[in-house]
Amino acid sequence: MKFDGQIVISILLAVLMVRLLRRFFDLPKRLPQWDKLLTWIWVPGVGLGIIDLLFSFRNDQLDEVYMLFVFGVVILVLVAIQDYRPARTVLLAIVPYALYSALELVLALSEWKLGKNYEDAFDASQGFTVIWMITFILIARNQKRNLEKERLLREEEEQEKKRIAAQNVELERLVAERTATLTKQTEELRKALTELKTMQTQLIQAEKMASLGELTAGIAHEIQNPLNFVTNFSDVSAELITELEEEKRKPNRDANLETELLVDLKQNLQKITHHGQRAASIVKGMLEHSRASTGELQPTDINTLADEYLRLAYHGLRAKDKTFNATLYTNLYPELGQVNAIPQDIGRVMLNLFTNAFYAVQKKKECGADGYVPTVSVSTRRTETGDVEVRVRDNGMGMTAQVKEKIFQPFFTTKPTGEGTGLGLSLSYDIVTKGHKGLLTVESQEGEFTEFTIRIPS
Structure with a gap:
């Protein structure tokens, strides 16, 4: 008995072919059941070898039968995974060679002899099938590489999509956190704005009260003069009446003296009336200033306002500092006429400007400049x-x-802190520019002068 070496070579080739097939098409994942069966591809070959050894077949075609069997199994595997494009290409590559091998085996078993020409053509077709198979296997390999690249690209795209999705989730979380923070900050800002508006209202009211305080101090000092005149002339009038009564009780009355006393008494009463009216006008002005503004323009005597508030501001400062004195100049255009304005508001503006002016000259006076006369x-x-x-x-x-x-x-x-709110000129500017559609400007030279100009359209 002699074991045929061809069958051994065929078994090795089959094992190698199946190994390559399993790796090339990743059969453990694609066809796990077929993959397990393919591990036993060598068993039929060994069985044929044993049969040949035991029965001593003279026919040496058992290796070709075995290879056809292997090709058949491979074709079945490829048909099972034909959805995979390289599998279709490999199937197209080996089918011609398998058909040629089957035809060759049939001719050998039937002992059918071909002519010389046909044998040459048959041999040439064998070479063609081999070249065909190698060519399409190479094509299949390129297809697999391209598919692998596409798969890797898809995986990268999927990974990129997952990464982007994760970033989007993180961004949404950050946006939500930021939105919550901004919402909280908005609420805090809204609360702070409400508090600021309340504080602003309080400061404006405080500025108005400070202005009213300056005005009241000036009025108190200014009204003292006519009241002193009223008191003095009342006392003098009382003395004149006493003298007149005494003269009337005399046996020899002096008519000329009585007439003179009556004339003096009448003059005193006129002066009392005049200064009483002056005091009443001052009180009226104070009440108009303290009264809430109606916001309506009305004919206003600007000259009268300027003159009164200049003196009221001056006496207001003197009420605080009895030692302060200043020179007052008025150059009021006599034909100015009435101006459409809000008297209370324009009065506040003038009082603020006069108060600031007297404050400035007082501070310069305190510096002790030689020969300086506050004006x-x-x-x-x-x-x-x-x-x-x-x-x-x-x-x-x-x-x-x-x-x-x-x-x-x-x-x-x-x-300095505590002496001003910083709202006086701001409110004055708003009153002139917004309330009266006018202009409030300032010219100044450090250490020399300051001049504010109010311009109200007619």
Whole structure:
């Protein structure tokens, strides 16, 4: 007995072919059941080898039968995974060779002899099938590489999508956190704004009360003069009446003296009436200033307002500092006429400007400048366009360019803490520009003068 070596080679080739097939098509994942069966592909070959050894077949075609069997199994596997494009290509590659091998085996078993020409053509077709198989196997390999690249690209895209999705989730979380933070901050800002508005209202009211305090102090000092006159003339009138009564009781009455006493008494009563009216007008002005503004424009005597508030501001400062004195100048245009304005508001503006002017000259006086005479002036005129112009000038401390740029800003003040709110000029600016559609400007030179100009359209 002699074991045929061809069958051994065929078994090795079959095992190698199946191994390559399993790796190339990843059969453990695609066809796990077929993959297990393919591990036993060598068993039929060994069985044929044993049969040949035991029965001593003279026919040496058992290896070809076995290879056809292997090719058949491979074809079945490829048909099972034909949805995979390289599998279809490999199937197309080996089918011609398998058909040729089957035809060759049939001819060998039937001992059918072909002619010389046909044998040459048959041999040539064998070479063609081999080249065909190798070519399509190479094509299948390229297809697999391309598919692998596409798979890796898809995996990368999936990974990128997952990464983007994770980033989106994180961004949504961050946006939600930021939104919550901004919402909280918005609520805090809204609360702070409400508190700020309340505080602003309180400060504005405090500024108005401070203005009213300045006005009241000036009024108290100003009203003292007519009241003193009323008191003095009342006392003198009482003395004149006493003298007149005594003269009437005399046996020899002096008619000329009685007439003179009556004339003096009448003059005193006229002076009492005059100064009483003056005191009443001052009280009326105080009441108008303290009364809430109606916001309606009405004919207003600007000259009268300027003159009264200049003196009221001056006496208001003197009520605080009895040693303070200043020179007052008024240059009021006599033909100014009535101006459409809100008297209470314009009065507040003038009182604020006069108060600031007296404050400035007082501070310069305190510096002890030799020969310095504190002076505050007010002038009115009609411009070429018909507007009414009021100028308030002082020879006080003046201001720098930086201070002049900020002078109308809310809460800005050059006064020490506790002496000013920084709202006086800001409110005055709003009253003139917004309430009267006018202009409020300032010119100043540090250490020399400051001049505010109010311009109200006619």
